[in-house]
Each structure stands twice: as structure tokens, then as C-alpha cells.
Amino acid sequence: MSQTEQEQTPKLQLQQPMQQMTISASTQELAELLDIHLGALRPKEPAWRVADSPISGRGIFASRDIEAGEELFREHTLLVGPTAHRSTNLRTCTLCYRLIPGTTDPEALCPAGCGLPVCLACRDSPRHELECKLFRKWRPLEQNRIEPRALRILSVVRCFFLDEPQRKLLYAMQANADRYYMKEVERAAACFEHFPREQDMLDFFYRTVCAFNTNAFESRSNVDGHEVLVRALYPLAGLLNHQCTPNAAHHFKDGETIVVCATERISKGAEITMSYAKLLWSTLARKMFLGMTKHFMCQCVRCQDPTENGTYLSALFCREQGCRGLVIPVQTRTLQPDWRCLTCENVFPHAKMARYQDFALNTINNRINSCSVQDMIHFINELCPRFCPPSNYVLIEAKLNVIWRMTRFDRDQYTPEEMAHMDRYREEVLAILHKLGAGECTLKKLITEEIP
Ligand SMILES: [Zn+2]
Ligand SMILES: [Zn+2]
Ligand SMILES: [Zn+2]
Ligand SMILES: [Zn+2]
Numbered sequence: 001m002s003q004t005e006q007e008q009t010p011k012l013q014l015q016q017p018m019q020q021m022t023i024s025a026s027t028q029e030l031a032e033l034l035d036i037h038l039g040a041l042r043p044k045e046p047a048w049r050v051a052d053s054p055i056s057g058r059g060i061f062a063s064r065d066i067e068a069g070e071e072l073f074r075e076h077t078l079l080v081g082p083t084a085h086r087s088t089n090l091r092t093c094t095l096c097y098r099l100i101p102g103t104t105d106p107e108a109l110c111p112a113g114c115g116l117p118v119c120l121a122c123r124d125s126p127r128h129e130l131e132c133k134l135f136r137k138w139r140p141l142e143q144n145r146i147e148p149r150a151l152r153i154l155s156v157v158r159c160f161f162l163d164e165p166q167r168k169l170l171y172a173m174q175a176n177a178d179r180y181y182m183k184e185v186e187r188a189a190a191c192f193e194h195f196p197r198e199q200d201m202l203d204f205f206y207r208t209v210c211a212f213n214t215n216a217f218e219s220r221s222n223v224d225g226h227e228v229l230v231r232a233l234y235p236l237a238g239l240l241n242h243q244c245t246p247n248a249a250h251h252f253k254d255g256e257t258i259v260v261c262a263t264e265r266i267s268k269g270a271e272i273t274m275s276y277a278k279l280l281w282s283t284l285a286r287k288m289f290l291g292m293t294k295h296f297m298c299q300c301v302r303c304q305d306p307t308e309n310g311t312y313l314s315a316l317f318c319r320e321q322g323c324r325g326l327v328i329p330v331q332t333r334t335l336q337p338d339w340r341c342l343t344c345e346n347v348f349p350h351a352k353m354a355r356y357q358d359f360a361l362n363t364i365n366n367r368i369n370s371c372s373v374q375d376m377i378h379f380i381n382e383l384c385p386r387f388c389p390p391s392n393y394v395l396i397e398a399k400l401n402v403i404w405r406m407t408r409f410d411r412d413q414y415t416p417e418e419m420a421h422m423d424r425y426r427e428e429v430l431a432i433l434h435k436l437g438a439g440e441c442t443l444k445k446l447i448t449e450e451i452p
Contacts, residue, residue, distance in 0.1 A: 021210060025172035027051060027058055033169040034236050041074055048072055048272055055241040056296065057174055059271050066266040069440045072248060073236060074259045078166060079208070080232040081155025083218060084148040088229050091146065093119035094154060095127055097255050099226040105146045115140030115150055115191075130161055139193035153188035155231055159208040169235050175210035176295060184209050214294075219252040230255045242294070243273040244286055244302040245309075249442040250274060264439035279438055280400070280429070282314035282393045287335060297333075302436070304332045309435045312391040316356050320346050326389055327353065360388045364398050373405050373414070377421050396432065399425035403447050 025033065031050045035042055047066050053059030066072070082094060091100045091108040100108040100119050108117040110128070114135035122128050134157065140150060159170060185205045189195035196202070215238035216231045237250060237258050247270070250260045266272060276294055277286040283303055290298055302309060306328055315326040318341040325343025329350070336350040367379050380398055388395050406414060406422045414422075426447055433444055 019177045021175040021177050021207065023172055023174065025168065030058065030169075030172045033165055033172055036165045037078065037169055037235060038073070038075060041076060043073060046073065050239060053241050053271055055243075055271065055273070057241075058239055059241045059273075060236070060239050062266045062268050062270050062272060064268050066262045066272075068262055068264045070262045072260045072262060072272065074253065074257055075234050075236050077232040077256045077258070078162070078169060078235050079155055079158050079212075080230050080256055081158060082151055083229045083231050084152040085229060086148070089226070090148060090151060091117055092226070092228060093117060093122055094131070094151070095119075095122040095125060097221075097223045097226075097228040097230070099224070106144050108146065109144075112136060113140070113143065115142060115147060116154065117146050117151070131157070134160065135192075138195050141191055141193060147191050149187045150191040153184065153205075156184070156188075156205055156208045156212065159204060170208065170211060170233075173211050173233070173235055173238060174214055175207060176214045177210055178213070181209045181213055182206055217250075217252075217258065219255060219258070221252050221255045223255065228255055232256065232258075234258045237274075240272060240274045242276045242290065242296075242298060243300045244275060244277065244283075244298055245279075245300070245437050246273040246275045247439070248272050248274050249440075251442050251445075261440070263441045264437070279436065279441060279443055280313065280393055280396050280432065283308055283332065284314060284329060284335065284337075285393065291335070299333075306330055306332060309437070311432050311435050312389070313393040313396070313432075314357075315389045315391050316353055316360070317387070317389055318344060318346065319348060319352065319356070320344050326391075329353075357394075360392060361394045364388070364394050368398055368401050373402060374418065376402050376405075377418060380425075381421065390428075391432075396429060400429060400443075400447070403429070407447075407449060 027050060034050065047062060047064055047070065048060045049063045050058060051061050082088070082092060084090060089099060091102070091105065092098070093100055094116050096119060098119055100117055102108060110116050110118045110123060110132060112132055114132040116131065116135060118128050131154070140147070142150070162170060185202065211233060212231060215233055217234055217237070218229060218231050220227060220229050222228070237260055240248065240260070247262060247264050247266050248260055249263050250258050253259055260274070277289045281289065287297065287303070290296060308314060312326060312328060315328050318325040318327050320341065323341060323344045325341040327339045327341045327348060329337035330340045331337040338350065339348045339353045340346070364384070367376060371379060376398065380395065380402070384395055403422055403426055406418070429447060430444065433441060438444065
């Protein structure tokens with residue numbers, strides 16, 4: 001499971017607050033539906049309870065004191081399916097996520113003609129039988145190629161096979177309404193001769209797509225050495241509200257199970273939170289990401305500290321002749337702050353610094369995507385210091401990428417010198433996590449290798 005996977009930092013503008021769909025269940029009913037959903041995974045005496053949150057909507061609260069590192073719950077997904085992103089291998093079984101042997105699409109597709117890739121072992125399973133029947137009834141237009149738009153809708157279509165309490169749970173989840181989300185259903189409809197046109201059916205799909213867009217987790221896991229990316233709904237984990245320095249973190253056990261643990265001591269009554277953004281992103285990067293994807297502006301303590309707990313993750317070099325001071329954004333409540341040099345105290349407009357930050361981001365990301373580990377180390381050590389302060393989050397992400405590649409792949413091919421650089425990067429990242437008060441977070445576990 002990779003939390004350190006490189007993602008492009010968003011550059012878009014903040015959108016209008018979204019309209020929310022009506023939620024049919026009371027908080028008490030939701031808690032009961034969640035208990036049914038957890039089933040055997042429900043802890044005998046949960047350390048938490050669901051209640052209304054001062055941060056937003058509903059949340060999860062500690063019902064007793066919780067120790068750092070304690071597992072709070074694990075949960076099986078309510079709905080899950082392939083993301084079918086272009087970067088993923090589509091010849092992945094839609095049920096067990098194993099890579100299907102062979103080299104061509106027709107070899108991977110179900111021979112019954114449902115248009116879904118499914119492995120030999122899963123072809124006769126009752127789960128595939130249901131999906132197979134439904135997709136065949138709709139008549140997929142493409143018979144020889146795996147169609148990503150049809151594959152992507154599978155996670156949504158699976159709402160058909162939910163039982164009554166599961167359906168109620170789906171409708172009890174928060175869902176932001178945006179007609180744009182209907183596009184996903186329309187794109188899928190274009191792949192079939194007889195996609196359903198009944199309004200109630202389309203409404204059901206739409207609601208599900210909205211729930212996915214509001215709550216889905218993208219989980220990357222490793223199945224038999226093959227990297228799998230799924231999107232999944234976890235109704236309980238989805239209730240955790242966001243803080244930029246949260247007290248809980250999650251990881252995935254396989255494509256279909258999420259595990260949530262406390263990252264620090266949590267007192268009875270406190271709200272349990274997780275971060276929707278990357279821990280090591282700068283405040284501006286987090287704000288833009290949260291605004292774009294989750295439609296809110298975070299006001300947590302970390303978001304209001306221009307030094308970012310002394311990590312200076314946003315810092316860039318001063319543009320004034322002869323000054324190499326650090327420049328940081330000074331206002332914290334806007335997406336277009338003024339920036340000020342800590343040395344010469346000159347003030348720079350946001351537009352200028354944003355261009356500079358984008359330049360650093362693009363330069364470093366291009367290298368990450370194209371360079372060997374050896375070239376990356378050279379680039380980080382020799383070239384980056386000329387244009388990017390060592391505390392800048394983009395450079396930290398580059399170091400994480402090196403750690404990730406060196407610990408996960410071909411370990412023995414590196415020289416002791418290269419290993420020493422990696423150890424130094426690791427110490428730097430751990431020091432930043434410590435300053436942020438990130439506790440026993442998933443990222444710390446990943447780079448100290450507690451998660452295989
Ligand atoms: Zn399979
Ligand atoms: Zn089939
Ligand atoms: Zn925040
Ligand atoms: Zn300066």
C-alpha cells in the first residue's frame with residue numbers, strides 16, 4: 001500500500017460550496033446501520049461512538065481514553081470496484097484483482113460476453129454470475145476490448161446487489177450533489193445497447209456516484225506482486241472528519257479492508273480525525289486540494305500558523321538580488337496570500353511566488369517520473385539546492401519518492417553511499433513529522449517499514 005505515491009498537486013481554483021443531498025437516517029439509525037455493516041469486525045467494546053460533530057456533519061468520538069497506536073476499527077468495504085484509470089492494467093480480475101494471464105484483452109474478457117475482465121477462478125463464482133447476467137442484459141457494444149468507462153461504472157452498479165440495510169446505509173452517507181457527476185453514468189451508458197433508462201434507476205446510480213465522489217477512498221494494494229488501484233466506500237471510516245494534523249490514520253489490508261489506528265493519545269470525548277490531504281503538503285497545497293475535492297476550507301491550528309509548525313513546507317527562496325532568505329505566505333485564510341522574506345522582509349505578490357512554486361513542482365516532478373534512483377539522488381543533492389529550499393514540500397516529496405523506491409524495489413543494487421543518502425532523507429522526513437506532531441502516522445510506519 002502506497003501512501004507516498006506521487007500525486008500532482010492541484011493548481012485549480014476553489015469552487016462554490018456544494019449542495020448536499022438529504023440524508024434519510026438519524027445519527028442513532030446510522031450508528032445501528034454501521035453496527036450491522038461491521039458485523040463480525042465490530043469490536044466488542046468499541047473505543048468510539050458516532051455523534052454530531054462541531055467540525056462538520058457527523059463524526060466519530062472517543063468513548064474512553066485511547067492509546068497511541070491502538071487499532072480503532074477495521075472495516076470491509078460497502079462498495080468497491082476498479083478505478084480503471086489509464087495508468088492501471090485493465091486486464092485485472094474484477095473480483096479478486098489478480099492479473100489475468102495472457103497478453104490480449106479478449107483473453108481476459110469473460111467468455112460469456114459481459115464485457116468484464118474476470119479470471120478463470122472467478123468466472124463461475126456466484127458474485128460474477130450476478131454481474132455477468134446484468135451486464136449481458138445491457139448488451140455491451142465492445143466485445144473484443146476492455147472498455148474503461150464500462151469497467152469504472154462497475155463499482156457504482158454494484159449498489160444493485162446491496163441488501164436492505166446496506167442500501168439504507170448508502171443513503172445515510174453524506175453525498176455532495178453535482179450534476180457533473182452524472183457524466184460518469186452517461187459515459188458508461190454509451191458503452192451499452194440497452195443501458196437502463198428508468199428514472200428511479202438512474203437516480204439510484206446518481207446518488208451512488210455522488211456518495212463515491214464525496215467519500216471514496218482510493219486504495220492501492222499489492223496483489224501477487226501486481227499493483228491494484230480500487231475505489232471503495234467505507235461508511236464508518238468515511239465519517240472521520242479532517243484535520244491537517246489528525247489523531248488517527250488509515251491503511252488498507254487488501255483492496256477491500258481499511259484499518260484505522262490512533263496516531264496519538266486521544267482523550268475520552270475528543271473527536272477522532274484523519275487527514276484527507278497528504279500530511280507533508282504545504283498549507284496552500286492542502287487548502288487547494290481540500291477546496292477542490294472536498295469543498296471546504298480548513299481552519300485548523302496548523303492551517304493558521306505561517307511557519308507551519310516550524311517546518312516551512314511552503315518556503316521558497318527570496319527573489320530579491322543578493323538575498324537568499326526564506327519567503328513564506330503570511331496570510332493564512334486566503335488562497336492568494338502575500339509572501340514575505342524572513343531575512344530582508346520584502347513582500348512579494350502571490351502570483352509571482354505561485355509561478356515560482358509551480359516551476360519547482362514541475363521541474364522536480366518531471367525528474368521523479370523519468371529518472372533512475374541514482375539520478376534522483378544527484379538531482380536532489382546537487383541541483384535542487386540552487387532553486388528550492390530544503391524545507392519545501394515538493395523537495396520533501398522527492399525524497400520520499402527515493403525512500404519509497406529504494407526500500408520497495410531491488411534493495412541490494414544500491415551502494416552504501418546511496419543507502420546513506422536515503423537514511424539521511426528518512427531522518428529529515430521523520431524530523432518534519434515530529435514537528436508536525438504527526439505521531440504514529442501511516443507515513444512514519446511506511447518509511448520505517450512497519451507496513452509490508
Ligand atoms: Zn479473479
Ligand atoms: Zn461474465
Ligand atoms: Zn488544516
Ligand atoms: Zn529577502
